Amino acid sequence: MGRCYPFKEIEAKWQKIWKELGTFRAPDGDNRPKYYVLDMFPYPSGAGLHIGHPEGYTASDILARYRRACGYNVLHPMGWDAFGLPAEQHALQTGISPKANTGQNVERFRSQIQRMGFAIDWEREISTIDENYYRWTQWIFLQLFKHGLAFVDERPVWWCPELKAVLANEEVINGRSERGNHPVERRQLRQWVLRITAYADRLLEGLERLDWPDSTKRQQRAWIGRSEGVEIEFAVEDSVEKVTVYTTRADTLMGVTYLVLAPEHPLVEKITLPAYAEAVANYRHETAKKGDLERTDLAKGKTGVPIGARGIHPLTGEKISIWLADYVLPTYGTGAVMAVPAHDGRDYEFAQKFHLPIRMVIGPQKGSPELPFCDAGVLCNSGAGLDGLDSKAAKDVIVKRLEGKNLGRMAVKYKLRDWLFSRQRYWGEPIPIVWVSKEDYGAISQMENSPFREFLPEEPIFFEESGLRSYAIPLPSSQLPLVLPVVDDYRPSDSGESPLSRAKGWVNVEIHGPTGEIRPATGQTGCGWFPARRETNTMPQWAGSCWYHLRYLSPRCTAAAVDPTAEAYWRCPDFYIGGAEHAVLHLLYARFWHQFLYDIGTVTTAEPYPKLFHQGIILGEDGSKMSKSRGNVVNPDRVIDDHGADALRLYEMFLGPLEAMKPWDSQGIIGITRFLQRVWRWFLEESGARSPRFRAEFEESAAIQHILHSSIKKVREDIENLRFNTAISQLMVLLNHLQEQPAAGTGTGLIFLQLLAPFAPHIAEEIWQRMDQEGSIMERPFPNYDEEKISTEVVTVVVQVNGRLRGELRIASDTEREKVLRLARADRRIEPHLSEREIVKEIYVPNRLVNFVVH
RNA sequence: GCCCGGAUGGCGGAAUCGGCAGACGCGUCGGACUCAAAAUCCGAUUCCCUCGCGGGAGUGAGGGUUCGACCCCCUCUCCGGGCACCA
Numbered sequence: 001m002g003r004c005y006p007f008k009e010i011e012a013k014w015q016k017i018w019k020e021l022g023t024f025r026a027p028d029g030d031n032r033p034k035y036y037v038l039d040m041f042p043y044p045s046g047a048g049l050h051i052g053h054p055e056g057y058t059a060s061d062i063l064a065r066y067r068r069a070c071g072y073n074v075l076h077p078m079g080w081d082a083f084g085l086p087a088e089q090h091a092l093q094t095g096i097s098p099k100a101n102t103g104q105n106v107e108r109f110r111s112q113i114q115r116m117g118f119a120i121d122w123e124r125e126i127s128t129i130d131e132n133y134y135r136w137t138q139w140i141f142l143q144l145f146k147h148g149l150a151f152v153d154e155r156p157v158w159w160c161p162e163l164k165a166v167l168a169n170e171e172v173i174n175g176r177s178e179r180g181n182h183p184v185e186r187r188q189l190r191q192w193v194l195r196i197t198a199y200a201d202r203l204l205e206g207l208e209r210l211d212w213p214d215s216t217k218r219q220q221r222a223w224i225g226r227s228e229g230v231e232i233e234f235a236v237e238d239s240v241e242k243v244t245v246y247t248t249r250a251d252t253l254m255g256v257t258y259l260v261l262a263p264e265h266p267l268v269e270k271i272t273l274p275a276y277a278e279a280v281a282n283y284r285h286e287t288a289k290k291g292d293l294e295r296t297d298l299a300k301g302k303t304g305v306p307i308g309a310r311g312i313h314p315l316t317g318e319k320i321s322i323w324l325a326d327y328v329l330p331t332y333g334t335g336a337v338m339a340v341p342a343h344d345g346r347d348y349e350f351a352q353k354f355h356l357p358i359r360m361v362i363g364p365q366k367g368s369p370e371l372p373f374c375d376a377g378v379l380c381n382s383g384a385g386l387d388g389l390d391s392k393a394a395k396d397v398i399v400k401r402l403e404g405k406n407l408g409r410m411a412v413k414y415k416l417r418d419w420l421f422s423r424q425r426y427w428g429e430p431i432p433i434v435w436v437s438k439e440d441y442g443a444i445s446q447m448e449n450s451p452f453r454e455f456l457p458e459e460p461i462f463f464e465e466s467g468l469r470s471y472a473i474p475l476p477s478s479q480l481p482l483v484l485p486v487v488d489d490y491r492p493s494d495s496g497e498s499p500l501s502r503a504k505g506w507v508n509v510e511i512h513g514p515t516g517e518i519r520p521a522t523g524q525t526g527c528g529w530f531p532a533r534r535e536t537n538t539m540p541q542w543a544g545s546c547w548y549h550l551r552y553l554s555p556r557c558t559a560a561a562v563d564p565t566a567e568a569y570w571r572c573p574d575f576y577i578g579g580a581e582h583a584v585l586h587l588l589y590a591r592f593w594h595q596f597l598y599d600i601g602t603v604t605t606a607e608p609y610p611k612l613f614h615q616g617i618i619l620g621e622d623g624s625k626m627s628k629s630r631g632n633v634v635n636p637d638r639v640i641d642d643h644g645a646d647a648l649r650l651y652e653m654f655l656g657p658l659e660a661m662k663p664w665d666s667q668g669i670i671g672i673t674r675f676l677q678r679v680w681r682w683f684l685e686e687s688g689a690r691s692p693r694f695r696a697e698f699e700e701s702a703a704i705q706h707i708l709h710s711s712i713k714k715v716r717e718d719i720e721n722l723r724f725n726t727a728i729s730q731l732m733v734l735l736n737h738l739q740e741q742p743a744a745g746t747g748t749g750l751i752f753l754q755l756l757a758p759f760a761p762h763i764a765e766e767i768w769q770r771m772d773q774e775g776s777i778m779e780r781p782f783p784n785y786d787e788e789k790i791s792t793e794v795v796t797v798v799v800q801v802n803g804r805l806r807g808e809l810r811i812a813s814d815t816e817r818e819k820v821l822r823l824a825r826a827d828r829r830i831e832p833h834l835s836e837r838e839i840v841k842e843i844y845v846p847n848r849l850v851n852f853v854v855h
Numbered sequence: 856g857c858c859c860g861g862a863u864g865g866c867g868g869a870a871u872c873g874g875c876a877g878a879c880g881c882g883u884c885g886g887a888c889u890c891a892a893a894a895u896c897c898g899a900u901u902c903c904c905u906c907g908c909g910g911g912a913g914u915g916a917g918g919g920u921u922c923g924a925c926c927c928c929c930u931c932u933c934c935g936g937g938c939a940c941c942a
Contacts, residue, residue, distance in 0.1 A: 729879035803923040
């Protein structure tokens with residue numbers, strides 16, 4: 001290492017000063033306009049900060065510091081998404097409690113983040129595992145419960161034998177667990193479910209008004225998967241039952257040649273003919289064993305069995321066979337489809353395999369098609385009133401006919417499923433519910449002043465187990481937080497029960513109806529005391545992150561999840577930045593909770609994140625994803641040790657566009673280090689004192705004023721558009737020009753420092769001080785540019801002949817067209833290209849370009 | 856399979872209302888300083904022909920529109936991401 005500026009000392013020095021002075025504290029309510037910048041808070045893993053974390057944080061920090069300098073009251077907070085499976089697995093391996101382990105990880109993350117010198121208001125730090133935080137997560141859950149949006153259901157769920165845990169749909173990828181890539185299987189378990197589907201339309205429509213990346217909106221739309229179609233009833237021959245199918249292609253109704261039910265369809269038992277019962281039972285059994293991986297594996301081809309019963313076509317009365325096939329999913333639509341093999345790829349494949357009839361009803365193809373025609377078209381073979389209509393018109397006619405017979409109606413379906421909200425784990429928020437008998441539920445719900453009625457829903461929530469019904473009683477506010485009990489065994493049970501179920505003293509309680517008190521079981525009930533069992537499932541990791549953006553507004557508030565006064569001022573984040581991997585999970589769940597909180601009056605904004613940005617991924621030096629196994633992981637601590645936090649900040653932003661995926665280059669950071677050293681040496685002498693080059697009264701040349709003011713403009717615009725790489729390059733260009741001058745105005749130097757400050761705050765503060773400036777550079781308004789200084793009197797106009805560059809002219813700006821063309825024609829370099837040729841056309845783009853078209 | 860996004864020097868990347876391609880930085884080469892090295896500073900650096908002046912080619916490939924295309928249109932290749940029997 002050569003002569004470096006003393007980044008170690010000055011970075012520690014300014015971080016200390018900022019902390020002591022509370023420079024970045026964001027006061028509630030203020031005359032200034034507010035600006036709320038939010039980072040996706042990290043999961044504090046045992047591995048410590050990754051080089052990718054500071055990328056997003058630096059970006060938001062630059063924006064925060066810039067907005068501050070532009071006169072905004074900026075809120076830039078940080079916290080910890082601290083519940084999660086890794087801490088629990090670590091506990092199983094080491095015996096160290098998740099709480100202790102997570103605490104250590106948080107310490108490390110905090111100190112690593114603080115070393116970056118971010119303008120964070122640390123007094124607002126939050127953690128999802130704090131009792132005073134999850135108390136309100138529980139409160140929101142109870143509100144959902146009260147409003148009928150949280151319920152229990154015995155349902156097939158993804159069970160991972162390896163993790164011994166139930167996984168949400170989103171945590172299962174191609175039949176394997178997202179975390180750990182273990183195989184998963186179906187199991188029937190009692191689960192808590194949140195009715196996110198009730199918000200499907202609002203979640204969809206709300207997207208229109210959001211300033212989000214298109215790809216993320218697209219993903220959410222696809223996830224919600226709204227489709228408009230028709231439900232059609234097919235009577236079953238010799239039966240009172242009917243098969244209801246859902247289709248988006250009612251126009252192909254005349255091409256239906258058979259029906260298919262999902263193997264799980266409840267009608268199967270009722271309508272299967274005895275002769276087919278055994279084969280059907282076998283097929284259903286086979287399907288149940290399959291994971292969705294096998295079931296959805298297209299390569300394996302279609303399977304299915306007939307059930308003997310026949311359906312009756314609602315318009316033609318034709319009798320068609322009914323089949324069971326696992327290509328029909330029980331969880332979508334009605335779990336039954338009408339098969340139109342001529343116009344659907346899947347039906348076609350199935351029909352081919354089982355030699356079922358194929359009837360074309362969308363023309364104009366002739367004969368039996370080689371391939372199904374799946375687009376819209378013009379109807380044929382469909383009879384009077386339909387043939388010749390296009391698909392759209394035909395749908396209308398067919399729906400009208402069905403409605404006339406009361407055999408069909410328009411219907412809207414979604415791919416979105418309700419959110420499976422319980423986990424059989426220890427390290428999560430306890431669900432604040434106790435279970436009581438039917439009689440006791442009746443008694444408690446009748447007690448007029450019982451606190452247990454605070455969150456009681458209109459419809460009771462219950463489940464049945466070995467013939468006994470248990471009823472859900474919500475804990476009252478006075479019992480919150482429901483604290484996670486200390487246990488010594490974090491293993492889940494093989495039966496799918498949470499480790500909490502082992503804490504018998506915690507699980508078995510008695511509740512006092514009149515007062516809302518809860519005590520450990522004594523066996524002495526009566527006098528308003530009822531025996532109860534606590535819910536032992538915990539919430540998924542997504543819960544805490546659904547509303548953290550609100551808790552920052554009033555992190556210590558004990559009276560409410562969000563203090564209404566603070567909420568009225570800060571509202572919601574003006575800018576939200578984080579990884580694209582959260583496009584559908586966190587970002588959809590958080591929108592759901594926020595919309596719900598809006599409905600119950602907790603917040604005054606309809607959407608949580610009006611503007612969202614995804615930073616790209618930083619790859620290893622070899623261009624592949626950083627991973628321990630590849631040995632290409634860059635440790636931010638090392639980089640700060642070697643080059644300083646300012647250099648790391650600057651370099652991460654200089655690598656390329658913020659949203660791009662870009663490889664780290666340990667050579668490249670040298671360029672940034674050199675730049676910072678040149679800055680240091682331009683301002684300061686060897687001794688560290690301010691350089692004598694600076695003059696208080698100094699008239700800069702027009703050229704310097706031009707580059708200075710256009711740099712101010714570019715830096716401002718680039719920050720506002722998150723183009724930090726080009727902003728930094730402009731600062732380099734500016735310094736290159738300034739360095740060529742023997743002297744400089746003090747004001748020019750100070751402007752340079754102010755432009756640099758959001759990116760490299762420590763060095764900017766230090767030089768600011770050594771330039772004898774009072775106070776923090778952060779307190780000064782961001783420089784403005786003078787448009788007049790940017791406009792130039794002389795411009796370069798390039799001259800082309802037939803579009804090929806042949807020369808250029810230096811002329812006064814806004815010279816009239818004829819004069820420019822005359823000068824161009826006479827130019828020494830242009831003339832030879834024009835001589836003896838006819839000029840067909842002359843193009844002049846003012847102040848930019850001349851093009852002669854010659855024959 | 857379907858839907859997005861991308862492809863620019865040795866490398867990361869600039870430049871898109873259609874108007875000088877390669878800003879800025881890395882690397883490399885040459886020079887200054889030095890006993891020497893490091894550091895620093897100065898210069899060169901898309902490729903080809905040329906001592907030079909200059910000329911030719913060039914933004915993944917091929918075609919098109921235009922006075923003019925990295926930019927717009929069509930076809931294709933490769934890379935990245937998302938969805939994946941959703942009827």
